[in-house]
Structure formats: structure tokens, C-alpha cells
Amino acid sequence: MRLMSYQVLARKWRPRRFSELVGQEHVVRALSHALASGRMHHAYLFTGTRGVGKTTIARILAKSLNCERGTSAEPCGECAVCLAVDAGRFVDLLEIDAASNTGVDDVREVIENAQYAPTRGRYKVYLIDEVHMLSKNAFNALLKTLEEPPPHAMFLLATTDPQKLPMTVLSRCLKFNLKRLLPEQIQGQMQHILDAEGIACEADALAVLARAADGSLRDGLSLLDQAIAYGGGAVRAADVRAMLGSLDSAEVLGLARALAAGDGAALLAEAQRIVAFAPDFGKVLDDLAALWHRVQLRQLVPGYAAVDEADGVALDALAARLSAEEVQLDYQLALSGRRDLPLAPDEAMGFEMALLRMLAFRPQREDDSARAAL
Structure with missing residues (x-):
């Protein structure tokens, strides 16, 4: 049971507030101002490479909209709604994997469900991940609802390949392009996590891991988990190079x-x-x-x-x-x-x-x- 209780770093250290996000200040600023002024769009599109925070931002936004202490850019993180979103069991946040739900029938089910009022929160939030995987007919079925959704519904779309989206979908969404993270940003977050976890590390080792992450913080943290296991609880440069097959x-x-x-x-x-x-x-x-x-x-x-x-x-x-x-x-x-x-x-x-x-x-x-x- 103890082995199964371990939570990988990428999940344990997933940001739960906008202030904890790394490298996406332009998105955080825009969404924070929109939440503060009440000028929220009904459909957002988050694009960018894997592991830069698309799904994380969508979840924080859902929490900000439904926090029991009021809509704001700083959800409390303590109320029942915030805790339910963090645990992945908030009934009014519906996460849909478009890669495995590509058909028009799947989208029609979403559209029918959107007509009903939220069960617990103020908004019913639909997070459609890898939205570019939807079929042409599924996109066509979604267009009307995406343009004029019920007042209690919000659509958050995430994709790594926005070029595959129809222009009719792009024109109905407010688009944010998330940046690839710099090696320095990834290394800084790794150092912060290791300090908090009490794990010894060498700066050179983190620099090698940050470059190998190729702009993705999630990939970087997965490599960091691997390096900790490879090094027997410590992160050393020689071990990391041997693990990655890289050179001094x-x-x-x-x-x-x-x-x-x-x-x-x-x-x-x-x-x-x-x-x-x-x-x-x-x-x-x-x-x-x-x-x-x-x-x-x-x-x-x-x-x-x-x-x-x-x-x-x-x-x-x-x-x-x-x-x-x-x-x-x-x-x-x-x-x-x-x-x-x-x-x-x-x-x-x-x-x-x-x-x-x-x-x-x-x-x-x-x-x-x-x-x-x-």
C-alpha cells in the first residue's frame, strides 16, 4: 500500500492557483483581469505544446468561477468546491477527452447536458482536451452551442495542434497560446520542488534535465522523478547524464x-x-x-x-x-x-x-x- 500511495511530482506539484503557474504570465494576467471585472468570455481555447499548463489553467479557471467565497482570480482552495476540483470530482467540471470521444453522438450528449443548470456551482464548465481530434460532424454539431451557450455554461478547449481546428471554431473562442518554458524556468521550478521535498541535488544535474524537458514542465518533472529513482534519492549530474545518454x-x-x-x-x-x-x-x-x-x-x-x-x-x-x-x-x-x-x-x-x-x-x-x- 505504501508504494501505491506515492504521487508523482507532476501531479503532486500541479499548480492550484494562478500565482503558482510558471512561464504563462500573459495568460494569467488576462484571465485575472477578466475575472476581476466580470468580463468573462463563454469559450476559451488554450493552445501550446504538451505539459505547459493548458489543462491546469482550465481547472484553475473552473475553480475561480465556482469558489464558494465568490468569483475571483484567487480561489480560496479550502471550500468544498475548490477541494472537489483539486481532487478531480467536482460534478460541474466535465472533462472530455476528445481523442476517445470523437463522434457527433458524443458532442450531442454534451450539448444536451449543457442545457441543465449546474448541480453545485455557479457555472457548468466543459473542458474538452485535445479538441482537434473531434470529427468534422462533431465540430459542426458543436458550433451553435459554442456561439450561444446557456448563460450558466462555459467551454474551455485545449489543443496541441490548433491548425487542425476549423476557422468556424477558432472565430467563436478567445484564444491563448501558451509558451514553451525556458530551461531556466524549468530548472528554477525543479529546484523549488526539491528544496521543499528535502532531496539533495546538483545544479548541473538540474540544468541537464531542464534542457532535456524541451520546454515542457511536465516532461521535466517526469524526468526528475526518474532521476531521483536512478540516483537512489539524490539527483547528481553524473547519474543524470548516464540516465539520459548525454555527455559531460x-x-x-x-x-x-x-x-x-x-x-x-x-x-x-x-x-x-x-x-x-x-x-x-x-x-x-x-x-x-x-x-x-x-x-x-x-x-x-x-x-x-x-x-x-x-x-x-x-x-x-x-x-x-x-x-x-x-x-x-x-x-x-x-x-x-x-x-x-x-x-x-x-x-x-x-x-x-x-x-x-x-x-x-x-x-x-x-x-x-x-x-x-x-
């Missing part, structure tokens, strides 16, 4: 130094050392491209200085040694090598060929020409 920044820096020196033997030795580790080769090329980006910033942006860069001195040396054109070329070759990996006979060979391509297309310098003449 020093390994990627070794590749860049060999390329800058034009040393094929050193480059191959570094590449083979990485291949022996069997990492995600696409991620290695992504990291190399990111390194060239940081080098280019030092070359072309006067006074650029990043905060807390442990490898800043090494990057400064690369920026001084290479021309801006060389860095641009290496960056593009890293991207094309990443894209071509699935076409290679095997990924390790594709990774090595991407590095050798950077070496082969390296512009010849005057000192190289002089050595060749000798």
Missing part, C-alpha cells in the same frame, strides 16, 4: 578543440571515446551546435558575458582562434549531421562523418598553407 560538457568541448586545431587524429580519438559511451548521437550534435552558438555570441556581440559559465575561458579561446565564418559553417554542419543521422548505415558512423565533414570543410589558413608548402 568537457567531452563536447574536446571535439570543438580538435576541430579548431584541425587535428584529425585527436578528433577521431575524441569521437571514438564518445562512441564507446553509446550516447544519443543526435543529442551530442545538438550540444556541439549549442557550443558553437555560444562561441559565436562571444565573437559578434561586443561585451557579451554569460552568467555562471564554467567553461567560459575555453569558449573565449575558441572564439579567438576561429573566424566567425568557420563557426557558422561548423554550426550548420552540426545541424545537417543531426538531420542526416537516420540516413546513415548506423548512427555512430553518421556521427563520425558529421565531425569529419566539419574537418574536411575547414577553411585553410595561411599557416596551414605554409606548412603544406614545406
